[in-house]
Amino acid sequence: MSRAAATSMSSVSWTVSWTVSLLLLLLIRLMGVKTVPDVVCKHLSSQNIRSLHQDGDVIIGGLLNVHYIPASLKQDFTREPHYQPCTGLDLESVKHMYAMAFAVEEVNVNEELLPGVKLGYRIVDSCGRYPWGLHAALSLVTGSADTCNTTASPGASDPAAQTSLQPVPLLIGASSSTTGIMLSRILGPLSVPVISYLASCPCLSDRTKFPNFFRTIPSDIYQARAIARLAVRFRWTWVGAVIANTDYGHLAIQEFQEEIRGKGVCVDFIETVYRSTIDRDSRRAALKIQASTARVILVFCWYTDVHQLFLQLAKLNVTDRQFLASEAWSTSDVLLKDPDVSAMAAGVVGVAIRSSQIPGFENYLRNLHPARRPGDDFLIEFWEKEFGCRVRDTASSYFSASSSSPTKDSAQKVSPPRCSGTESLQGALHPFTDTSQLRVAYNIYLSVYAAAHALHSLLSCSSNISTCSSPENIRPEELLQHLNNVNFTSPQGEMFYFEGADTPAKYDLVNWQRTAGGSKLKLVLIGHVDGFDLHLDESAVQWRTGSSQVPVSVCSESCRPGTRVATRKGEPVCCFDCLPCTEGEISNISGSPHCEPCPSEFWSNADRTACVPLQLDFLSFNETLGITLTTAAVTGATVTAAVLLVFLYYHQTPMVRANNSELSFLLLLSLKLCFLCSLVFIGRPSVWSCRFQQAAFGISFVLCVSCLQVKTMVVLAAFRSARPGAEALMKWFGPGQQRGSVCFFTSIQVLICVIWLSISPPVPQPDLDVPGLKVTLRCAMASVVGFSLVLGYIGLLACTSLLLAFLARKLPDNFNEAKLITFSMLIFCAVWVAFVPAYVSSPGKYAVAVEIFAIIASSYGLLFCIFAPKCFIILLRPEKNTKKYLMAREQKD
Incomplete structure (x- = not known):
């Protein structure tokens, strides 16, 4: 059996013994017996x-x-318990x-x-x-x-x-x-x-x-709640408690814990002290306070117990704790005037029984x-x-x-003098x-x-x-x-009445402050409690540091805005980690338990503390990518114009005339349109730009590929017509038929674009599916079918041209552009086949850049593959640009 248990049992037995005797005395008195038995009288009069x-x-x-x-004596059970x-x-x-x-x-x-x-x-x-x-x-x-x-x-x-x-x-x-x-x-x-x-x-x-x-x-409910509200008010989320091992201490701390429940305040430890074993208990409580990370300590004890606790803390040199005092010791002169405890007691804030004057x-x-x-x-x-x-x-x-x-020593002591009066x-x-x-x-x-x-x-x-x-x-x-x-x-x-057993609750709020000299403490009134209402003048409080800076007592620092609280498994809710909010979520208060998602048209800022409007992003002419693509497009259009000028200047030469000059001019014009239509994709999308860019792209490329297809068909028809019995074949591929074929193939694309843009045209729309502060403003395809038909038709013509050019690749050179067309269409098809997965997987404005790149790359492929060899001969090898040279090649072949 422990010493505490033995002491407790002895106290219980002693109390029971006295109670039985007292009840016996009461019974005798109520029965009318005037003389108390000697044994009971002796038992009751000994104190x-x-x-x-x-x-x-x-x-x-x-x-x-x-x-x-x-101090109580140790009861050894060898004699009757006594005090x-x-x-x-x-x-x-x-x-x-x-x-x-x-x-x-x-x-x-x-x-x-x-x-x-x-x-x-x-x-x-x-x-x-x-x-x-x-x-x-x-x-x-x-x-x-x-x-x-x-x-x-x-x-x-x-x-x-x-x-x-x-x-x-x-x-x-x-x-x-x-x-x-x-x-x-x-x-x-x-x-x-x-x-x-x-x-x-x-x-x-x-x-x-x-x-x-x-x-x-008042009932302790009110002072316990007042102290709890002080802890909540000053954000002391991590407190320790030392209580008397009596109903006063236990019920007060229960009420305190009930009041702080759900308000973010936790109790790190609860130490009990008992008056009969105060030396040992105060030492244990002081060591617990020293080891704890709580900087605010709540004490529900009698002032004599607190005095012993402070003496133990002084021995351990623990002077950095802020104490909250119950009314049992918050106004104790013994503590206020004791220099041995002033270092620990400075700054005490407590609830005190309300004071009044008695005239x-x-x-x-x-x-x-x-x-x-x-x-x-x-x-x-x-x-x-x-x-x-x-x-x-x-x-x-x-x-x-x-x-x-009296002993011999006491008898020898000098007695004090008699009072003079x-x-x-x-x-x-x-x-x-x-x-x-x-x-x-x-x-x-x-x-x-x-x-x-x-x-x-x-x-x-x-x-x-x-x-x-x-x-x-x-x-x-x-x-x-x-x-x-x-x-x-x-x-x-003062109006006085009983509400059941109680009177209306009124308390003073007091603060132990250092005097001007700094060696003594004085009691200062800083507020009052009226029922459950707390009235406090915070500017009048002097904390343990001697300043007006409120001490901090937390298990974990409050999570700053932009982060959320993440509790630690197996630990109190006041001990936590702070995790940053994810993109698109914010927390704008300290200690937020969770992050709030931003509305659809907003995004979190860099600190994750506020939702800001989404920044519209698009491929502009001012950024590097836009400048690069613009330069490439303008260069391509310029080169195409230069080639066109060369062909116009040398339109009477055999090289130009031998390759269907009219279709070549039309092809160059369509290539220039292809280069220029890519510029429509750059800049802030609008209702009309979204409609025009897809129509210009689709029609320009169909016109270009149609010219190549008709040129290839003319080459094949000319070769076939040179055979016996096929002279009438060329009448189906005269200049009028060539122009009509190009217009027919192009009109089909025009019809597709008109229907598409009339029923469900692309519209400028922010791409909210891609998370981020910057949202791409793009031309959203309201109808994927329409866009697919435009691309599909271009692909159909390109494949047809590739097939015809492949069949005509071995015709005589003076008529033959088939090899050049074959190679150019291979590049064209490769670019657009690669375009589809790249376009689908590219985020935001980069999808637009992929489409522009495909337009420019395929245009450059057609321009250089078909016209570069011809310009080389026209400009650098004029001796080969003769009818004799072309006929000689024909005979050789």
Whole structure:
């Protein structure tokens, strides 16, 4: 069994033992037995609980932790579990005790509230021990004799008469949620109302389980949600948590996690600390904080636990963490004034119980003096501690009263001098008399007023809830009914009422800032919480670095715009990688979980942060490719024109006349049109350019190929007509028939183009199928059939010409162009066969470039293959351009 488990079992057994004894005491009291058995009385009186008492017609009970809780002893199970007595006075709790006393005295001087009825109190120190608190509560409720020292304030009844005290109908107490749960469950069957000033567990709002419980502090739901909203507001997505191993800590962190769910905030670790093992637990938590990458730490603990945690962090030199404080320690003077923890505590941002002023309370505290309250042991102990003197001749401090028998060494110690009586709190700067920010004290103050107004309603018979009652016969169940309906305005002007067990939630937001010297810390108000609404002045916050720069606490840096979040397998959602958006998708916010696709006419920019309109791209005259193709086309047209001029100049020579000069001129003209029609494909496509370019291309090439086909047919007819009996063949291939054949073949292409362009012409359209910022504006073929017919007809004529030229390749040279036509048509067909797959596979404007290249290449092939040899003879070998030379070749062949 571990030490923690053993300690836990011992605590449970100890609590069970005390609870059984207390229930036995309660049972005996309810049965009317006046004398408690010695064994039970001895068992309950061993802790030496003391109280402050003031007599009155109606007594209300108070349960406060006036003293510190000492470290628990290790329970070895060899003897009955026990605790050491409490030592050390808690000045804040002493102030809380006198706040209750002041509130009661203020009620008594109020002529409108409880007229004719004097309100009294009995405040018991429970020392934060659950068994002692339960015993004290049952002692107050049952009115049983308390064998512990009971001190009375001035005006209290004779101590001799306190053997049987007046039962209290209401209890103000429970400084912790666990104590509140225990008190409410044990006192619930008696319907005794419990008003807590510090128990903030959300579970206590359940009226079905705790019908007699009320509180003047908001539920932890509100502070946990406020802290969660701070984390969300400052984008702290990676936080650690240190919590008290109690209902307070566990329920608070559960509510915090519930609030941050789905908001991108993750908890890296949760470390628990237990007061009985705080040294070991704080060391473990400090090491976890040091190892964690979280730079913001949430702490739901009591201030004494936080003090130990900060000391451990100081030993490890961990000074770069931003702490978020719960209301349990966000205003602790002990931490604020301790120089050993200032390096870790600077910049703390926390939720604090809302503060308020209590007029007259500071003067009340400054007028406290043992001479005026000789029976107040708490004041005497405080006096002796603060002024270092003895109020009484004999040792009267709580240290002496609760310690074991004096030893030889202690007897030899020099006792402090006796107080002179001139000691005073008037004019002294002391935390005890500082009432500038009353928080818990104000909650106690409101609790007294809530009890007083409920009693006023019960005793004044102004309500229809129940019958009238008298101060001597107040029944707790009747008071409980009136307390449920309390609604009043406090002396400070605050509207007060209970919503079930709770009051409307109000908190302060505080910040621990360095003073001008930098060595001390001060508490600065930076905002407030009203219900679930957070009001914060960010400019007033001073963070741990001393600047206004908000600290960063993330597991992974937020993904910048243009990227998306990609979670890591097996890790929290706050730990992720950032992947860039793909082309055509964007993310314009940080931390985007996914990329959004751009609309059809938009594309992502280079950073993938915005959708920009698509940039229309086309083959222009200004770019290199366009200039190159234009140059090639213009050069081809120029060369063709030059050849045409040569043929015109030498049209009477045998070389020109022997090769059907009329068809040659027509062929040159068609070739020039082929070169020039390629220029129509360059530039921004328009409705008319899209129609004209395909028609010009189709008709020009058909005209060109038709001329070649007719020339080949004429050669074949001339050769056949030279044979006996075939003289009449040439009459079918005279000049008129030649021109008619060319026009007929061309008109078929013209008809195809007219029908195609009339029914479904090409139109300029952006090519959205190809992804990218630049989209090609091209002439989209609305009808693929029409374009296929144009190409198919050109191909048909080319193949026919190739076949005829191949058949005429061996005719005599003086008539024969067949070899040249054959070679040119081979090049022509090869170019256009290669064009089809290249055109289909080329993206964007490059498809247009492929078509232009095919037009120019095939045109150059026809021009050079047919006319280059002839121009060579005409210009460079004029001696061969004679009839004699041609006839000689004919005879040779």
